[in-house]
Amino acid sequence: MPDHPDTVLTPSASAAGVAITPTSASARPRGRRRRRPLTRAGSLGLNVLSAVAGILIWWTLAKVGFNLPTPAAVAKQAGHLLADGTLEQDAMASLRRVLIGFCLGCAVAVPVGFLMGWYPVARALIEPWVQFFRTIPPLALIPLAVVLFGIDETPKIIVIFLAAFLACVIAAFQGVVSIDRTLINAARVLGAGDLTIFRRVVIPASMPYILVGMRIGLGSSWATVVAAELIAAQEGLGHRMQSAELYYDLPTIFVGIITIGILGLLMDRVLLMAERRLTVWQERR
């Protein structure tokens, strides 16, 4: 994300998520043929091919003596950890923290963002704090949170809450200030009062922004939880990797990394699907 605080979010632009736009890859010099879009099956095939190739390279590197576990060893370790329940337990612990912190963060961020967007006084009061905390990576607050709240769940959830809140509050605010004035006027001349305008215009109009903010917030929460667990936790994926480090248990570390990646990706997809559902009405370019 670029760092202009007031122009961070344009839902349509970020709808593509992290995908690298194909145009930037078209380095072919003055190709006369128009590049044809891939079919769905074609691109899926290439995705699978790429994954397989990556695993093969990994395997080769492990075999030729880099200090890496082989994919087979990692798979075996994953089997063990699943069988004795530790992987599920760790994943659940991490997910629980993320979901609690994230949901609380969004639940507070949306009304606060609306307040900021709607009332200039609220904006003037709240914005300095939001802008200030935005410049601090949530992780940097962990030492403080641990000292203040100990090493149980509270400090982690607070830090995740902040991560989600900051991403989401800006989005909600941005959503409200970019509402087309004529839509609000159209509602007013049709007899809508403030409450109706809020429910039937402000909320739907800012929904695309909020959903983008939620996706960013979820990514940020997930990154934060794992890091927080590396620092202080008794369970969770980050904690598991941290203790594996003490025993040079590389397969476990790999299992942890891969699980984090997969779960992060799944959560992002779920939100992306929700976003598509809830914003079908948008004109996409």
Next chain:
Amino acid sequence: MTTTPAAQPKIAVRGVGKRFGDFTALGEVDLDLVANEFVTIVGPSGCGKSTLLNILAGLEEPTSGEALVDGVPVDGPSPERGVIFQQYALFPWLTVRANVEFGLRTARVPKQERRRRVDHYLELVGLSAFADKLPKTLSGGMKQRCAIARAYAADPAILLMDEPFGAVDALTRVRLQEQLLETWSQERRTVLFITHDVDEAVFLANRVVVMASGPGRIQEIVDVDLPYPRTEQVRLSPEFTALRNRVWGAVYHQGPPPASR
């Protein structure tokens, strides 16, 4: 027009002026509209047409004078005064039906009645087949028809239209004009219609108000005594041409050089 002495104007604009900072958008405007009259306003862009309309809609306040509707000063928007904006202003997340229903819901019209009225107005503007579509799937002309149906469904006594057909192509525009007059003949309302198109102004109106800028003011009011229904024959008649030329002259040969348009 029935102008018995007792008749109160539906809309009365009394010495209305509007300043934005030290810029005077409207000097001092006086204008009366009789009930069920169709009045158009033409004028160069920036002469304060939209400002005047927004004041009547209750979306803006005059800095001097007042606007009266049925003798009562305008104070904020009211569903009794429907507004149709140039850029449609449909709610993009609502279907055509839900858009048209919007004003009926705020007025707490019961469901059955809502449905009946929405169906009626969708039929009237020829959008019945598109009731469940989202605005993004409609063409410009269809969007504007939807906006018209939405305004009509709230059953306002007054319709304020701000260059409603400015963004549609010429052919669609002619259709929309004819349709608008047909609707107006079926369900009479007081209409104030802004346009920058002289032909459109003359074709639709009982009276054409020509505005001038610097500061915004009324230059001339032209009575259009052509019969309704206004058919193609009317449009091609020498009387129409004469009126059109007169309005044209009033619009384009006023004050400062036309280059400032």
